[in-house]
Amino acid sequence: HQGLDNAMEEVEGLKTEQLKQLEQVARLTVADAREIVFKKSEDEMKHELARRYWEIERSMQEEADQKARKVITMAIQRLASEVVSEHTTSVVPLPNDEMKGRLIGREGRNIKVLESLTGVDVIIDDTPEVVTISCFDPVRRETARLALQNLVQDGRIQPARIEDVVERAQKEMEEGLQKAGEKATFDAGVTGLNPDLVKLLGRLKYRYSYGENQLQHAVEVSLISGMLAAEIGANVDVAKAGGLLHDIGKALTHEVSGPHAEIGAEVAKKFGIHPEVHRAIMEHHDEDRGSVEAFLVAGADAISAARPGARKETLEHYVKRLSELEGVATSFPGIEKVFAIQAGREVRIMVKPDDVDDVTSTTLARDIAKKIEEDLVFPGQIKVTVIRETRNIEYAR
Structure with missing residues (x-):
């Protein structure tokens, strides 16, 4: 046993001596050599991990794109809808051309009342047995269409009656809006x-x-x-x-x-x-x-x-221009209603008679015209009409 122990010690001594000689030749300690090996392995592993990560990421991206396309395609295929184009005019049929004269009234008073109450252009031309209503705002246009339709059916056409019919048409529109909203919520679930x-x-x-x-x-x-x-x-x-x-x-x-x-x-x-x-x-x-x-x-x-035919640019710009025109006039105090008519060539402003007197209304028209010139770009000229209406009502008892 003694001999074996001595031999083992000698072997260990030789190993230690060899390590020292190796360190001298390589000019590195064992710890430094171990660090170099670890560093090299770490770099190789990082490179391999980066390559694997890139491959997995690319694979996941491709898979995600495919799944997204599949989900969107399935949703689109399940939905069927119509494309409805917008118009800025509505047509009301007349029983005969004689009705046109009654709608215009003496010195055009009937048509003026209808236009001022609804904020639309009523176009009466040579087209047989029809009247055209023009307005960029579809709610105002539909209200005027309902009112005009009721007037034609009723046959009594004079300013006081027109006011009643327009008021009733506005209420009818409000009820229609409620029903349209309810139908939309039902359709959408x-x-x-x-x-x-x-x-x-x-x-x-x-x-x-x-x-x-x-x-x-x-x-x-x-x-x-x-x-x-x-x-x-x-x-x-x-x-x-x-x-x-x-x-x-x-x-x-x-x-x-x-x-x-x-x-x-x-x-x-x-x-x-x-x-x-x-x-x-x-x-x-x-x-x-x-x-x-x-x-x-x-x-x-x-x-x-993005559906083909769903959208058109020109009409949107036209509506935006008229909305901006009305917006300029609305920004002034004492304004009750503002209507852009004649395709934006005229803006008609109804003022509150208690807040704006006759003298102020003249100044107001000038100020609005000046602000339109400063804020908007438009071809030709825009007519600014300020209307101040006062009513005195008494009852005979």
Whole structure:
């Protein structure tokens, strides 16, 4: 045993001596050599991991793109909708051409009353047995069409009667807006909305963006959002409600300033909408979106708008120009109503008689004309008409 122990010690001594000689030749310690080996292995592993990561990432991206295309394609295939183009005129048929003279009235007073109450252009020309109503605002145009239709059927055409009929047509329009909103919520499968919000939604039936009907677009976006949400496991109810209400800000008039997404989100919030739906409405045009449903609504909005024939540019620019023209006049105090007529060649302003007297109305017309010149670019000239109407009513008893 003693001999074996001595031999082992000798072997260990030789190994130690060899290591020392190796360190001297290589000018490296064992610890340094170990560090070099580890470093080389680490670099090789990093390179291999980076290559593997890149391959996996590319594979996942391709797979994600394929799945996204599949989900979107399935949603589009499941949705069938019509394309409805916008017009700026409506036609009312007449029983005979004699009715044209009665509609115009003595010195044109009947037609003037109708135009001033509804804010439209009533065009009576040589076209047999029809009257054309022209206005860029579809709600005003439809109100005038209903009023004119009722007047023709009734046969009693004089200023006081025209006022009654227009008032009734406006009420009829309000009821129609409510029904249109309710039908949209039913078609989209969205429940639990405030009735006033539903009525506001109904106004989109008479609003167009690039020639695309906004209520039809809202229902379409709602359905696509819901389908996409169901495919990826997001909240279907939030996505559908967000899609239906994403453009609710467009239902408000030009008197409310600001981006339609922000306006719509604030209105929806006022009517007690779910916070996630509010977020989807607010963020559907933002680059930085905080919720999955907001991304889905934005995607569905883009899909709906990208359909062939869905949108047209020219009409949108025309409507925007007339809205801006009315907006300039509305910014002055004492204004009651503003109507841009004659394709924007005339702006007719109704003032509050208690706030604006005859002298001030002259100055007001000049100030509005000056502001239009400063703020807007337009061909030719724009006629600014300020109308101040006073009424004194007494009853004989």
